[in-house]
Amino acid sequence: MPLPRGLELRVDVVEEVPLFEDGREVFPQGEVEIRAGEPLGWVHLTWRRAPAVARIEATTAQARVFLSREAVADVDLLLRSFLLVTLIFLWKRDGRYHVHAGTGIDTRGRGWMLIGNSNSGKSTTTALLAARGWQVGTDDIAFLVDAGDRTGVLGFRSPIALRSGGYDLLGKEGGLPLTARRKTGFWPEELGSSWVQTIEPEIVVFTSVGGERTTLTPAAPAEVLHGLLRWSLWVMFEPTAAQEHLDLLSRLGRQARCYHATLAPDLFRAPGALEDFLP
Amino acid sequence: MTEPSYRRHPDLRLTSLEGEGVVLHLRERRYFSVSETGLVLLETLKEARTFEELVEGLLSEYEVDRETAVSTTRAFLDQCLASAVVTEIRV
Numbered sequence: 001m002p003l004p005r006g007l008e009l010r011v012d013v014v015e016e017v018p019l020f021e022d023g024r025e026v027f028p029q030g031e032v033e034i035r036a037g038e039p040l041g042w043v044h045l046t047w048r049r050a051p052a053v054a055r056i057e058a059t060t061a062q063a064r065v066f067l068s069r070e071a072v073a074d075v076d077l078l079l080r081s082f083l084l085v086t087l088i089f090l091w092k093r094d095g096r097y098h099v100h101a102g103t104g105i106d107t108r109g110r111g112w113m114l115i116g117n118s119n120s121g122k123s124t125t126t127a128l129l130a131a132r133g134w135q136v137g138t139d140d141i142a143f144l145v146d147a148g149d150r151t152g153v154l155g156f157r158s159p160i161a162l163r164s165g166g167y168d169l170l171g172k173e174g175g176l177p178l179t180a181r182r183k184t185g186f187w188p189e190e191l192g193s194s195w196v197q198t199i200e201p202e203i204v205v206f207t208s209v210g211g212e213r214t215t216l217t218p219a220a221p222a223e224v225l226h227g228l229l230r231w232s233l234w235v236m237f238e239p240t241a242a243q244e245h246l247d248l249l250s251r252l253g254r255q256a257r258c259y260h261a262t263l264a265p266d267l268f269r270a271p272g273a274l275e276d277f278l279p
Numbered sequence: 280m281t282e283p284s285y286r287r288h289p290d291l292r293l294t295s296l297e298g299e300g301v302v303l304h305l306r307e308r309r310y311f312s313v314s315e316t317g318l319v320l321l322e323t324l325k326e327a328r329t330f331e332e333l334v335e336g337l338l339s340e341y342e343v344d345r346e347t348a349v350s351t352t353r354a355f356l357d358q359c360l361a362s363a364v365v366t367e368i369r370v
Contacts, residue, residue, distance in 0.1 A: 027308070037305070221297040222312050229301065229310055236308045242292050246303060250294040 007094055008062040009087070017051040017066045020044055027237070032085045036237040043089045043238060047071060047082040054086040058240060061093035077180050084141070088234055096143040096154065097245045099232040102126045103137030103155045103199050106275040111199035113142070113153060113256070115231045116207035121263040124166030125207070127186060128268060130193035131170065136160065137196050144232065144248040150200050151252040157195055159185025169268055203278060204228075204256040207263055214267045216277045219258040228253060282331070284368045285356060287324040291364065304364065316341070317355050327368055330356070 022044050024035040035044040041058035051068035063086055071078055088098040102114040102122040106129070114122045118140075126139040137155025145152045159176050161183040167175070172191070175184035188195045206219060206227045219227065228249040229235065235245040257278070267274065290306040300318030303310045313321065316337065323336045330352065337348040359365035 221299040222301070225294070225296050225299065225301040226310070226312070229303070235303065236305065236310070239290065239305055242303065242305055246292050246294045246301075250296050250301075253296045 011065040056089040063090045101142040102139045105135040111201045113201040113204045120207040121209040127160045130191040135196040136188040151248045201256045204258045205261045211264045214264045216259045216261045224253040224258045284327040286327045
């Protein structure tokens with residue numbers, strides 16, 4: 001994903017990571033500790049895994065990151081954990097709002113968004129759909145953007161990362177070992193697919209896994225808003241652009257048909273996969 | 280003493296989908312659902328309003344009798360005051 005113009009991210013690797021005086025309440029997100037909101041305004045991030053700190057300014061699109069040598073020992077991990085959260089807050093200042101979701105375009109040209117936690121079948125389903133001719137935006141990291149009177153979703157280009165169970169279900173040899181994450185990655189092109197950066201979802205699916213048969217049931221409006229908020233929680237941390245972020249979520253709920261899905265192994269036997277469930 | 284007025288917490292953000300409202304409380308980092316009527320009242324309460332102004336607002340927005348508008352407003356306002364979503368202003 002190209003870095004938006006006007007954003008400033010300065011990263012320094014230092015011998016001693018500075019400590020910022022900050023008495024605000026800590027909100028842990030994975031291995032990243034977040035302090036945000038009043039009275040200081042700016043966002044303060046620290047990493048639990050290794051000494052690293054970030055400061056994202058409240059009213060300008062500027063971030064300063066200080067990393068220890070220990071923190072840069074595993075760059076992939078650093079990027080997907082600490083730096084990703086830093087960028088999530090920085091991109092908010094440029095109108096890009098993170099949502100934990102996968103995106104794709106089906107063979108009929110319809111945009112889909114799969115939302116759910118890390119064990120809800122998003123990546124495995126995305127890989128399956130990629131192998132069935134869908135275009136793929138992302139299996140995990142997406143950003144809501146204003147697309148006129150609709151909500152667009154940018155996909156972060158990275159390999160579709162499968163755990164061993166998903167890898168077995170896909171039944172495809174090869175892939176990129178993502179050792180630190182205990183996963184195997186496939187670029188969309190390796191699965192016969194192509195990457196598409198932006199989609200405008202027509203169908204939103206809140207995913208979970210279980211059972212023998214895949215089911216889809218319509219989601220009620222209140223469930224849709226709560227579901228979207230749950231997986232785009234960054235809206236809660238600071239007043240910066242919170243209303244715009246919220247408006248993009250509700251616009252997405254209006255523009256798309258929204259469903260709860262329980263994904264099951266039968267999806268891998270059905271020739272039309274997920275798209276046949278919806279006319 | 281003049282009639283009290285009411286105002287919503289400045290850290291609230293509101294949105295809706297097909298008549299279902301959701302309120303985000305940024306200070307408390309939580310969100311909750313409200314009815315369509317509740318959303319209209321909270322939107323009005325961005326500025327300080329008296330109870331009577333809130334009732335008049337509902338009467339102009341919906342085809343309801345005054346008694347219903349008064350009881351709806353009172354119930355919602357009491358709930359919001361109890362949860363510190365709305366504050367009372369006395370001058």
